[in-house]
Each structure stands twice: as C-alpha cells, then as structure tokens.
Amino acid sequence: MSLTYTYRNIEYLPPITFGFKIHVSATFQNYEYVLEIVKPYLEEKKIAYKFINNREDVYKAFSVHELAGECGKLITIYPSSLILMDTLEDLYQLLKNLDGIYILSDRPYKDSSLVFYRFGLFQDSKDIFQNGVPTVVSLDGEEWQDYPKTYFDLPSWVADIQPAQEENKESYLGDTYEVISVLHQSGGGNIYLAQDKKFGVPTVLKEARPNILSFYDIEKKELREKEYELALELQSRGVERLITPIEKVDEWINTYYIYHYVQGESLTDFCKKYGINSYSREHKQKNLNLFREFIGLINLLVNTLSYFHRAGLVLNDIHPDNFVVGTDGQLHFIDLENSYLYGDKSFTGITSKISLKRWNFLDGKQADYHKLGNMLLFLLARLSISEESQVEPSILDKMLKSYGIESNLLDFITYLLSEEVDLTGITTRLDSLYAKSISTNEAMPTLSQPSKKDTSFVQRVEYMCSSFEKYKVYVSDGKNLSVRSEDGIMRLMNSEQNLGINGLSGVVVLLHSKGYHTLALYGLEMVLNRLEETEDGLQVQIEGGFYSPYVFNGLSGVIQMLYYVDKEKYRGLILELRKSLYSEFSQYEDYAKGSLGVADTLLLTANYRKNKRLERCVKSLILNSFIYHQERKKPLDELSYVLSHYHKVYSC
Template sequence: MKHFYSPKKLVNYNMYSSQFFTYVSFKEQNIRDDFWKIHISSNIKEYPDILKIVIPELVNRKINFKFINEFKNVQLFLSDRIPEAQLGKLITIYPKNLNESKFLLEFLDNKLKKYAGPQILTDCSYKSSKNVFYRYGQIKLNTKDGNIIFGPDGEEFIDDRKPYFHLPSWIKDPFQDSAYFEGGRLLKKYLLNGIIKKSNYGNVYIGKSRFNNEQVVVKQARKYIDNQGKLRNRENEYQLSILLRKKGFLNGPIPIERIEEKFSLFFIYKNKTNGSLSGFQANKGPSVAENKSKALINILAIERSLLVNIKRVHLLGYENIDISDKNIGWDEKNTYLLDLDSLKRIPSKDYSKVPIYWLTSFEKDSNALKDIRRAGLLFMYLFGDFNFLASSTDDIYKALYMMLERCFEMRINPQVLTFLVYIMTSKNPTINKSILLLDDAINTLKNDTADYNPEKALEDIVYNSIKNEKILLGSNQVLLFKLMNNISERTLIEYIKNESLGDLSIGLNGISGYLLLISEFPEDKKLIACKNRLIREILDRKVSFQGKTNLLSYSDYLKISPYLFDGVSGFLFAICHFNCYQEIIDEFVDTINSDYSKSNAIWNGMGGLALTNLLIFIKSNKLDDKKKLKTIEKQLFNSIQYLIIKNGKFYCIDFYSNKLFTDKNHGPIDLFKIINVFFKLEKYGL
C-alpha cells in the first residue's frame, strides 16, 4: 500500500485513519460545531511536495487537519468517480480562530504559489492561488439537526455542499473583498441554459450568445485533474474541428472560440442540432410510435447518414469515433458528430470503450471496423435499447434474434434487419455494402402499400422456388419451370401417359407438378380426365397417422411428408388452382397445420406450409377465419426463430442435405416474402 507521508512522523499525536482520510488532532484545540475550513488541492505528481510543506507547519502550530495518504484514494479524489462536491479535497485544515485562518491562508498562498490543483467547487479560491481554498461549514456533525447551521438570531443555513461557494446570511467573507468566480469571462459572452453532461473532468453545457442569441454548446475541460488526457482530448477536438471543416467535413462540431480561465478551458461550438439522440428510442422509436413503419424508416435514415459520415471521416484519415446516443445529433436530414475528442489518426492503437456500445468481439477488429460496428449498436439503441442487451450479455446473436421477434410482433418485415446482421456478424463489413442493404430496407418499407395481389405474390414465390430449385418432373426429368406456360396440351398428355405414377411423390416434384401444369388448361376435356386420374392416384394413398387422415408421399413405401417438395402441401397447393376440391382440401389441411418443422425453408420446411395455408385462406375468401390466421402467424413466427445468423447473413437449414442456404428458395428470401404477404393481408385484406 503506497503512502505519500510516513505515519511514523506523526506517532506523538492523536492520529487515526478512516476509509479515505488520515486524521491528526490536538488536545489543545476545541472542536467547533461550525467554522471556516481550508482545503488544499493538488495534482498527483506535486502532492508529496505539498504534504512536506503543509504538515510540519500544521503540527508545529497544533492545528487539526486531515489528509489523504494512500495513492489509490488520491486518484479517486481527482477522478470522475467521486461526488463533485468532494473533488480535489486532498487536505482539510480546521483553524482555531479567525486570525489563525487569515495567517494560514496567507502562509499557504505564499508557500504553494508554484503548485496547482483542480478547482474545489464548494469553496472560494484564495486570491490568485490555484490550490488554496476556503469555505464556511459544519465541523462537528449535528446528529439532531442534520446539516443545518444556526445563526445568532435563529437563522438557518443548510450546509448541503452544493458545487458552488455560498455563505450563511449572517457570515461575511473576512479574507477578501471579492471572490474569484470561475467562468466569469465565459459568462460575459454566453448565457448557459442547462447541462447536457456532468463530469468532474468538465461539464458540457447548452446556451446562447449574449450578442446574437446564437445557440451554442460549451465543453469544459477542468485543469489539474488526474485524467489530463481528457483536457488534451478537448483541445485536440477543437483543433480537429477546425481542420476537418477546412477539409470539407461539415457534419462535425462547428468551433467558435476557446476561452481559458483559472481552473478550466472552455471550448464553444455552434449548436446545430439542438441536442443528441439520447432518449430518442423512448420518444420516437418504433416501439412507442403509432406508425411503426414510418418510425423505422426514420431510424434507418439516421443509420445511413451516420455511415456516410463515418466513411467521410475515414477517408480524411481519422478513426476511433466516439459513437453513442449522447454523441450523435440528428436534424431530420443529417447526422452530426457532436464529440470528436476520441478521434485518432489512422492507424491508431487505442480505442475508447463506451459502456453499452462495446462487445469483447470488437477487440480483434481494426479501429475503423469498430466504428462501423458501433454504428450498428447505435441502431440497436434507436430500435429499442437492444444495444444494452447485446453489451451486458456480450451476446450479439441473442439481441439480434430478439429484434427479429420484435419486428414480427410490430408487423414489420424482419428482412429490414439484413443490413444489421451484415454489420454486426460479417467478418469485414464495408460501409458501401451496408448502405446498399440499408437502401433495400428503406425501399421495402416505403413500398408497403395496399396495391398488391396476395394470390399472385404467393404464386410467384412458388414459381421462383421451382425455377431456382431446378425441379426435374417425374420420370421424364424435364425442368418443371420450363414446362410452365410453355407446354401444349398434347405434349402434357403424352408426358402423363408415359409416367409410372406409383413411382412419383404426391408433391410438386411429382404428381402435383403435373396437376399444376393441367391447371393452365381448365377447359381441355382430355386433361380433365388426366387430372381426375392423378387425384385418384394421390387419394389412394390415404392413411391414418397419429389419429389424423394423411397421405403417403410414395405408393411403395411408408413416408409421410407435409412439404411442397414431395408432400401434402404440394398437393393442396396444386388443387387450390381448381374450383371443385374444397372438400378434399378440408379433409387434409389439418396435416399442414403443424407449429414446428425441422426447417423453415419454402421447398421442404415450415415456410412452404405457411405459404400453402395462406393460399387456402385467400381462396376460401373467409376473412373472419381467425383460427386459420393464427395458425399461419405461428408458423411464420416459428420460421423466424429457426433462422440462422452466420457470417453476416440469414440462413435456412435444409434438413435433407443438412446444409445452410441463403438467397434462393432454400434460404430466407422467399420466407420474408411470405411474411410480407401475411402482414399486408392483415393490414389491407384481400
């Protein structure tokens, strides 16, 4: 344990230590209830020299005092971790009377002229001294009346140690005619209206010019605090603001002037945005907004603008942007970097770890990449404080999955989070691609109108799925998508005639694929006969399974499938294209109402089941069938939960091949399209 002053030198006196202070007292001195106190502040480097000057004089004169003697406690009292009323109070002296107070103030002022310490906010500095202060207050704790000091005529003064110098009404300052007031030069020019951020290192204020009423932000940097890096950062920020504006970057702080006072530097900037994004999610975020889609478009625009600004700063050769809700402004068109004090030249080694805007996985990233990731965390904040979940659990995936579910609950297509998944989980995301994905998300939301055909939308999804899957139909092994809209009745009849139907599945890669082709020729009598033959073949495979009527996928072995590819969904999807099979649909629809599946894909997973149920619902024209809608909703919600996030993308798993797929029918793209149809159906009807 490191001490600044050896306790052995004080063994002959009444001395004891508390958690923070070492107390030295003398029998000759009576302890008053209240009187003048003298405080001495210092920086860590000069503190040992000050102790060597002050303590011998106090001991020689038998004056009670206390001081901080442990290195860690001195650091604490010069940091942002101590209440502002205690900042810098390293030595406290209790004079016996007024004459002794005057002597000590003069003595200390003369002896400590070359030293400096932080301003003690509750006190008045003595003359021109930069480390000697005094105040009037309680000496002995009054357990009965708390912190109340009573005057000679019953007056009351609450000694609440507020961060400014104030005296009881019956006490006059006996030491100097006019007290020094920190900020005097500043307040001659600017009127301060409030505090944006409080810190022992220096507050951030909002105000306006006394000359032209221009709105300003005033950033204070207190001198002589242990963290002098903060002062240097404030100075660097001011110079960088000037430099970046000269280079054409206009979305940062707009510097006006720099004012130096006795204990602080004040840096004045124009206030262009009238505040930061702090509190945005609670007032304007999608979770609280009535129009959730519009609110989401707004925060996507904020994210896009921020990424553009990050790119500009990087191109100018700087990184390590302090991105948080408190440091980013928004004027409904552009974002602004409100704080540049962490900015470093590329490449830089250090990086500021702002609470709730940091994950340990960022450690391996370059600082420029950290800037992009932190922009992603800011979006999570704007969306609904999900950055807190990600940071506190150090699990970005948990937070992303919860955001997917929240999107679904708000009836917003989860596809809009594709850009965020890319930013937060891709190995090396770029700003350009992030912006492209953001634009896709914004356009998706802006195109959400009632002008749509839900039935056609579902048909297109299946057609594209058939095309992308390259389905080979039956034993003829012809690509099904090539036959659709491009086959004659005669050729189709020949294909069916030559098929061994018993070898085909009942799904769209088999018998139901032919039914889908026949639906394009509803009036052809020969094809009607073929259709009836195909349906009989499927119905001949009827079985009872787990108490439900079901269908075997193949005639020669026991396999039951609910999927589009080879199962009941494919059959029901196909006969939905005819107007006379509602009884068959009603008989088998319960087999595709499962809540869970091994996959969420379209072709052989839950997505296809939900799609078929949606088509059946639309064809039935029963908009009051809430049970069916609830089934579809649960299937789609569970499909969202089955999405896999990996390497910056959404994936679906194909349980037949045990592979992950993205982009095509095995992947999530068509799943998102189905969800979009469902949401529009709820919102606009048929």
C-alpha cells in the same frame, strides 16, 4: 462518488457542528509530495484531518468522474477557530509555488493554487438535516444548506475570514457572449449554450479546467484542445455535419472553445419515441409503424457514418448523446474529443456501454461499424453486447417478435458486429432490411422449475438492505434504545442517499420489524419528504439527476415499504405512486434493479384495485423478463416467484 478516506487526529476534532474547514488540493503528478509535506505538519499540530491515500481514489477525485464542486479535494482539515488563520498561513508558506486543482466550492487563501477554505459541516447530528441536507438556522430563522456547490458560499450572518474579492470587470467572454444555460456539467469543465451578443447567433462554449484528468495520463484540457484542432482541420477540408469552430479564448485559469450551436435534438431523445419502451402488445400496427421509422433512421445513420469515413474521419466515440438530429434533417456529430483522421493513431482508447475495450485495437472504420451495431441495440431496447455477453441481438429479435414484428434486423446487426464487416456488405444488407407484422402468443410462461420456498418480506429486505449493517451497532431485538443510540440511528438515516430497499426504505422496514416504530416513522417521513414532484408524478431521484422505478434504489422500494408499515393508512398514497410505475418495458430483467421488482410491486397494489392497464404492464414486464432470462440462461427463481404472485392475484 464514493471515496475511501484515512482519518487522523479525530480526537482533536472541534466540538462544533459547522465551521470553516480547509481543503488542500494537488495535481496527479505532485499529490504524493503534497501529502509528505502536509501530514507531518498536521500530526505535529494535532489537528483533525482526513485524506485520500489510495491512488485509484485520488485519480477519481481529480478526474471528470467527480462532481465539479468536489474535484481536487485531497486533504480536508478541521481546525478550531482559534488556529484557523495560523493554519492557513502555515500551509500557504509550506506549499508555495506548487500547483493544484482549483476547488470550485471553496475560496483560495491569498493567491495559493492549492490551499482553500469553505464554511461547512464538521459533525452531524439528528437535528441538523433537512431532507437529507445539513442545514444551519440563524437566530432569525434564516436557513443555509451545505450541499455540493460549484461556488464559494457563506451564510449571510457569517463573515468571511478574508477581505472581499475584487471582481474583474474586464471579460472578453462576458462582453462577447451571453450564457443562456448549462448543457452539460463536468469536473473537467462545463458546456454552455450561449449567444453571440453582436450577431445574435447561438453558440456553444466548451470549458476546459486545468489539471482535471479524463484518463490516468490525459487531462480533459488536452482532449478539448485536440478536438478544436481537429475541428479546424476538418473545416478547412470542407467537411460538414460537425461542430464548427469559432475561436478559442483563455480567461481566468480556464480555456474556452467556442463553436456554432447545432440546433436540433440529441439522437438519444429523438429515438425515445421509436424504441421498444414506446411499444405496446395491444397495438401491434403502431409498433410496426414505429419500427419502420426506425429502419429509416438506420439508413440515415449508415449514410452519415460513410460520409465521415469518405472524408477520412474515424468517429471512434460513437454514442447517441454525441449525435444531434438537426433541424435540417441531417445527423450531426458534436463530440470530436476522441475522433481522429484515418491513418493516424487514436489519441486514447475508449470504453463504454457502446464501445468495447477490445475494439480499440481494430482498424478505426471497422471499430466504428461495430459501435454502430451496438448503438442500434441500445437505441431500440437499451441493450448492448459486452465482453461477457453476446446474446443481446438475439434478445432484441425475440423482443420484436413478442411485439408482433418480424424483421431481419438481427442479421444486419450481427453483420455489423462481425469481423467481415465492410461498407459494401453494409449497403447490400441495408437495402434488404424489412419488417412485417406477425401474430404472437401472449400466454404467460409456464415454468417447469418450481419456485423455492417463499421467504418473508422482512427476510428479503434483510438480504437486500446492506445499508442496515451500520445500524446494528445501535439496535438489537427486544431492547430499549438509549438516547445516544436513537440519536445515532437518526443521524445515519439523515445521511442515507438511497431511498429504496437497499437504503432508507429498507432501514425503515427492518426498524419497524424490530419494534422501533417511532424511529421507523421518523425515517418514513424522511423518505416522503425527499420524493421529487415531476411531470410523471412523484419519483425517486438518484445520482446523475435520473429517476429510479426499481426496488433496490427507487419508487418500487418505497411503495413496498409503505405497504408493509401500514397498507391501509398509506393506501391512497400508494395508489398515487403506482401511476409512476405504469410501463410495459424495463431496461433490466431482475428483481432488485429491474422489471420483476416493478411487476411485483404493481401486483402488490392490485390488492387495492385492479385495472386493465395495471395487468397489461405486469404481463409485459414478466414476458420481457422471461425473454432475457431464457437468452442469458439465468436462474428462474425470481421469475418463478413473481409469476406465482401474478397467478395468485389474477386467479381470484
């Protein structure tokens, strides 16, 4: 997560690459008081440090939105080894009896709740990064890498500054449950798949860490507790198709809520085979069959929601990740943190792609119906209406027709999103849902608006690559670089997280265009080393463990960079990489982060070798983008540019 830090006393930063740094945490209630105590001390002692000052950034750093191992880091202190222990002891005394977030990547000093330390990077250089990760190597060649961790870790050759911790051998959780895997990671506490050691049944352990926020005034632990109490109440009423509570356990500083595991597949994963991403304009009957199966799923969703409403439960947080299609064929709802009993007041409002902010003020059942309509859009075509745009149902309707399907699903979803929606109207319209095959016109669009004068590839990269701004202090056309400038550029490239045109690939292109070929090659090799091997070929991983095919931050950007630097040398690699781009559907329609950029990249590779699959994918991506552009009334410049490229390639 990107946070803004204030740096102080940097002139006193120890001249070392790695060492022990100190972290001071706090709670959202006492962080200002902690800063008032710690900052004057560090100023007086002339110790280098950085801290978060902006309240919004403090909230982010103390919330479920931050990585688990990074949560709680309010102040980072860089003492020299000579004053390390004295600094820790002074802070320990100054902050006694204050509460703070436990920092998972660190070890607490003595029994402090908010003074921690860890071994890590102090100052970077071009030589300490391996595949973008700071790395220290021992004299024996052993490597240790400083990446975000949820546990305290030291290089084997570095001694801890405190005696070894005594392990608590008594653990009710450890004696009762065997953890099998992590189902979900969160700063507020992970969710684990486990097994009851005595009975052998699968269970879920929902962990709650103290002082981690879900909202400005609500901790994640409060939501976990509320969920458990609601689950007990619903269990006593005999309500099924929900998570079933087993017990609550306090262990260490955390609370664990244990439930029976619902075996099955998340609705998100289950629907992937029925969504438009699985359609092809060459196989109309298959598309129709998949869509009719999706209509069957709509019936199941409506029946499940009406069952919960009859039981007096408002689901509230309707999202496909919160449903499981069980092995029993039923839909189960597995996240009650934001749910509530009808007639009660919602504990908190929610806002997401599925749940609009204004729906928090509606009757709970009506809001659930609206969210169901939005979820259907999302499941079928990764669409959702927002506060700014309401045209998504119409986009879906036109998309379906372009794949050879006529249906009244548009009317059904429009009704779900209307103020008049009720269960009777839903049931009536559900019974009349239909789908039939129609013929389609697959001619490429003819645009009356001509494309603007073409800009060069380098000019487009200059416009798109905002990351290059920080390199300008080192480079200028036609001038030799000093060793210090080269080192600075290499350090910046090592720290780039984005591999696309907005990041490292764009930097490589611009360095190459300015004649710094050696540095460009250095960055290019770094990009290639950081590609991820997957079942679908080499991919570009982005935040959250996802993979991006796009120009801005993904594989299309990498391919365009390779083609520009040396299209003949990298011919084989480019043809291999393009296999991962073969898709007829993209969630977005634009060039930088959508289907047009992917289509343009595939067209670039057609200069090597054409095939029917490539043309089919390109045509489908352009046609889909055209529908989006029409309905959203977006400028046609980018579409016109890619369409012109298509005609150049396929008129030869």
